[in-house]
Amino acid sequence: xxxxxxRAAPADALRIEPLGELTAIFDRRSMQTHLxxxxxxxxxxxxxxxxxxxxxxxxxxxxxxxLDAAEDARSILAERLAELATMGLVARA
Amino acid sequence: xxxxxxxxxxxxQFRIGSDWPEPIAALERLYADYPRDDARPAxxxxxxxxxxxxxxxxxxxxxxxxxxxxxxxLPLPLSMGLLAAEMGMNLQVxxxxxxxxxxxxxxxxxxxxxxxxxGESGSGKSTLAALLGEQADGGDWRLMGDEFTLxxxxxxxAFAFPRAVSLKNQAIAEVAARVDAARLxxxxxxxxxxxxxxxxxxxxAIAAMHExxxxxxxxxxxxxxxxxVERMGEGEAFVRLTEASTNYVALGEAGFAALTRFVRETxxxxxxxxxxxxxxxxxxxxxxxxAR
Numbered sequence: 379x380x381x382x383x384x385r386a387a388p389a390d391a392l393r394i395e396p397l398g399e400l401t402a403i404f405d406r407r408s409m410q411t412h413l414x415x416x417x418x419x420x421x422x423x424x425x426x427x428x429x430x431x432x433x434x435x436x437x438x439x440x441x442x443x444x445l446d447a448a449e450d451a452r453s454i455l456a457e458r459l460a461e462l463a464t465m466g467l468v469a470r471a
Numbered sequence: 472x473x474x475x476x477x478x479x480x481x482x483x484q485f486r487i488g489s490d491w492p493e494p495i496a497a498l499e500r501l502y503a504d505y506p507r508d509d510a511r512p513a514x515x516x517x518x519x520x521x522x523x524x525x526x527x528x529x530x531x532x533x534x535x536x537x538x539x540x541x542x543x544x545l546p547l548p549l550s551m552g553l554l555a556a557e558m559g560m561n562l563q564v565x566x567x568x569x570x571x572x573x574x575x576x577x578x579x580x581x582x583x584x585x586x587x588x589x590g591e592s593g594s595g596k597s598t599l600a601a602l603l604g605e606q607a608d609g610g611d612w613r614l615m616g617d618e619f620t621l622x623x624x625x626x627x628x629a630f631a632f633p634r635a636v637s638l639k640n641q642a643i644a645e646v647a648a649r650v651d652a653a654r655l656x657x658x659x660x661x662x663x664x665x666x667x668x669x670x671x672x673x674x675x676a677i678a679a680m681h682e683x684x685x686x687x688x689x690x691x692x693x694x695x696x697x698x699x700v701e702r703m704g705e706g707e708a709f710v711r712l713t714e715a716s717t718n719y720v721a722l723g724e725a726g727f728a729a730l731t732r733f734v735r736e737t738x739x740x741x742x743x744x745x746x747x748x749x750x751x752x753x754x755x756x757x758x759x760x761x762a763r
Contacts, residue, residue, distance in 0.1 A: 393724065393728075395727075396732040396734070397704075397706040397709050397734060398704040398706045398707055399707040400704075400706025400707075400710075402706075402709060402731060404724055406724060409720070413706070413709075449688075
């Protein structure tokens with residue numbers, strides 16, 4: 379599968395509130411509340427304002443987390459990015 | 472409409488109109504001791520009406536209307552007009568109120584702090600709140616409401632909505648044994664919600680209905696089964712309260728902010744109990760810990 383590039387929602391569009399193991403994200407554009415668990419908030423944080431593909435993201439997260447075998451981590455990140463895209467929290471760049 | 476009443480419950484001023492005198496007369500009796508200000512504009516309108524003019528007399532059936540309607544709600548017989556009025560009042564508040572985050576929860580307060588109980592119908596939240604509000608010994612609980620609790624989105628305080636408590640089935644005898652019969656409404660037998668009898672809150676609870684209370688403890692009671700207490704995390708409490716709020720979505724970011732703050736500041740527990748005495752004991756124990 380091609381390594382798609384995504385960009386996270388602008389920081390001022392989201393209100394992110396950690397609530398124990400869950401994180402509640404309010405999207406000011408859609409007025410929707412999303413409840414997510416790790417690694418979703420970490421992915422959004424790592425993306426910042428930049429256009430990122432899975433390889434970029436894996437490299438950024440590896441600096442902060444102990445990522446397993448590169449291929450495995452990449453397929454998981456690709457799935458999570460697709461899920462974030464479905465929620466509207468990231469979009470294809 | 473032909474027959475009208477104005478009733479203020481907490482911050483909500485209702486205007487209730489009816490095609491028949493009976494539901495209005497029953498409401499006037501039930502809410503006789505509530506403060507009244509007939510000049511104040513209504514926040515919510517409830518209409519109890521006959522679908523066809525002749526249905527005022529022939530097998531009279533009460534349809535519930537107002538600012539908001541539930542299109543396929545079945546009408547009720549006139550003998551249940553008081554229940555129709557209550558359902559109409561709940562509906563208008565549930566769908567129309569925007570000044571507070573509305574939680575489908577009962578609440579009692581003590582020393583300016585609120586115990587809030589959320590749960591499905593049958594969880595016992597109404598009965599526990601009613602019993603706490605009547606406790607003679609070790610009491611001093613003020614009933615804030617058996618159905619809705621209002622949370623101020625700015626300050627985070629809880630506000631009361633002390634409508635007449637809707638006692639159902641076994642709870643009727645349990646509460647009736649402890650209160651003056653003058654505070655009970657007529658028995659509405661075999662309604663779609665079972666037997667119902669309304670309880671007028673204590674006079675001090677009505678007098679204090681505008682006083683805020685700081686949320687101090689959040690419980691999710693479950694009636695039946697072994698006694699148990701389980702601490703609930705902020706995330707789960709948040710999810711459950713979004714489901715228990717009728718206006719969370721409508722309030723947008725204000726609702727989100729109010730609810731995240733509420734679950735962070737208020738310790739939450741799921742409790743199971745086999746009877747009211749066990750439930751009251753659990754509540755007392757958790758309150759003692761929370762109030763420390």
